[in-house]
Amino acid sequence: MSRLAWIAVVVGLATGCTSDHSLEYTLLSDPPESVLLSDDVIEIPAGVAVAARVVPIEDDERGSQRVRFAPQRVGIIGIENVADEDRAFVLWGMEPGQSDVDVSFDGERVLRIQAVVTEPRIGAE
Amino acid sequence: MQRRLPYLSFSALLAFATGCDLPLDGGSRGDLGAGSFNYDCVATGDAVCNRTGAVDANHTEIVLGISREVPLLVAVGGRFDLSFRPDGGSAAFVEPARRRGVSVQGGFSISDPGVHAFLARTRDGEVADFIHVEARRIAELEIWSEGVPISGVSLAVGERLTIAALPVDHQHTPLAGGSSWHWSNPQTGEVELEAAPGPFDGAAQLDDEVVIVGLAEGTTTVAVQRGDATAEIPIEVTPAEEVTP
Numbered sequence: 001m002s003r004l005a006w007i008a009v010v011v012g013l014a015t016g017c018t019s020d021h022s023l024e025y026t027l028l029s030d031p032p033e034s035v036l037l038s039d040d041v042i043e044i045p046a047g048v049a050v051a052a053r054v055v056p057i058e059d060d061e062r063g064s065q066r067v068r069f070a071p072q073r074v075g076i077i078g079i080e081n082v083a084d085e086d087r088a089f090v091l092w093g094m095e096p097g098q099s100d101v102d103v104s105f106d107g108e109r110v111l112r113i114q115a116v117v118t119e120p121r122i123g124a125e
Numbered sequence: 126m127q128r129r130l131p132y133l134s135f136s137a138l139l140a141f142a143t144g145c146d147l148p149l150d151g152g153s154r155g156d157l158g159a160g161s162f163n164y165d166c167v168a169t170g171d172a173v174c175n176r177t178g179a180v181d182a183n184h185t186e187i188v189l190g191i192s193r194e195v196p197l198l199v200a201v202g203g204r205f206d207l208s209f210r211p212d213g214g215s216a217a218f219v220e221p222a223r224r225r226g227v228s229v230q231g232g233f234s235i236s237d238p239g240v241h242a243f244l245a246r247t248r249d250g251e252v253a254d255f256i257h258v259e260a261r262r263i264a265e266l267e268i269w270s271e272g273v274p275i276s277g278v279s280l281a282v283g284e285r286l287t288i289a290a291l292p293v294d295h296q297h298t299p300l301a302g303g304s305s306w307h308w309s310n311p312q313t314g315e316v317e318l319e320a321a322p323g324p325f326d327g328a329a330q331l332d333d334e335v336v337i338v339g340l341a342e343g344t345t346t347v348a349v350q351r352g353d354a355t356a357e358i359p360i361e362v363t364p365a366e367e368v369t370p
Contacts, residue, residue, distance in 0.1 A: 032240050081251045083247050083253040092255075
């Protein structure tokens with residue numbers, strides 16, 4: 001690597017100029033209660049499920065990488081692929097609580113999202 | 126509150142237009158539209174499987190559904206079963222999104238009120254489809270006979286009358302899910318209770334429907350209990366009607 005390239009890497013790390021990753025969500029279902037899906041937070045009530053198509057975004061470009069979600073705490077939030085759909089996922093609140101969710105593009109961890117599962121709403125009693 | 130009858134109506138129109146047969150076991154489309162969830166009564170006394178006509182079906186089917194549709198509301202503690210029939214692709218088993226608060230022994234029974242998603246999971250763990258059911262506590266037991274709610278019964282000696290108890294929430298909305306019922310009366314000789322005909326007959330004390338048989342002139346009561354909910358109605362037994370030739 002040339003001296004110039006090394007300087008570029010060092011400057012990039014020092015200034016935080018690394019690749020920018022995010023997710024683009026498109027809801028595929030109409031959840032009975034409000035659900036929040038973003039790059040920073042997933043908020044969903046316990047007992048509620050929602051399906052969304054997820055497109056990886058890298059440096060403002062829609063990518064074709066394989067996206068995977070890995071909740072770090074067991075039993076708080078469930079995230080699995082929709083059957084036979086590589087980019088569609090079902091997310092559901094299992095129990096009230098919080099868990100980090102690691103997001104990887106093609107096996108490389110690029111994002112950490114905080115999942116918040118809220119108390120279930122009690123309907124008309 | 127959403128209703129699923131329009132789906133059936135649309136399906137019926139579609140079937141009529143295309144000449145295709147409707148699936149006999151109907152069910153409710155999942156939120157992803159990948160197949161149908163079917164509801165099954167697995168315990169005694171489920172209003173969904175009321176067959177005697179004591180409760181007006183037009184009143185209950187708005188919420189409880191028809192043709193194995195998944196009811197919008199189930200009673201806390203009511204037992205039921207769900208299965209999933211995919212339009213195509215691999216088979217899937219149904220499991221609750223929340224494990225806590227939902228018993229999975231012999232069907233499903235929800236102990237925590239609120240909305241509960243049920244997921245159809247493939248063998249690979251992927252989600253083929255899902256559907257939501259809301260569980261509410263029983264606020265009251267309504268007593269019905271011959272298609273109308275009643276507050277008392279008058280029958281003649283020798284006459285038989287089928288009555289049913291319908292669990293409802295605070296808004297008087299019917300709730301699905303089976304459970305054991307307990308019917309009783311003071312047994313002072315005016316009436317006796319018999320099992321109502323139906324899929325779970327043979328145990329009058331456990332079903333949501335019961336037949337009252339007038340035995341002797343007088344007044345008495347019949348009470349019914351399901352969990353913490355109870356109801357009681359007065360019974361008047363009148364002299365046997367004379368049959369004129």
